[in-house]
Amino acid sequence: MMIKVERGNPTPEELAAVVALVQARAAASPGPADGPRPADEWAAPARNVPSRPLRPAPVAWRATYWPH
Template sequence: MVIKVERGRPTPEELAAVVALVQARAAALESAADGPRPADAWADPARTVPRRVPRPGPYAWRMSVWPA
């Protein structure tokens, strides 16, 4: 990365602050471009359900404990 000062005479501290801000912004844009990571299959709670979940109804709670 090349930064060129067109006008003025910045102090080393001012120039270092500008470079730090530009680098932080570039890093933030890079991490945002990655997007959200897909969920791990092992973390999916649906994998622990051995069969279809019963439909809601008056006796659904009974069917939830019956063996498959």
């Protein structure tokens, strides 16, 4: 990890505090080695199942694109 000071002239104590904060945040954040991520709700197979059974009707074609 490399930290570059763009402006200003921090003291060694200030710079050490920033480095400690960045390291603590990096250690607390979950990484890819922490195990598999939970499945996304959008990827659930149950979303592909119709909520109500389809019934043929004489005017069913009109309701094809209506919101349910």
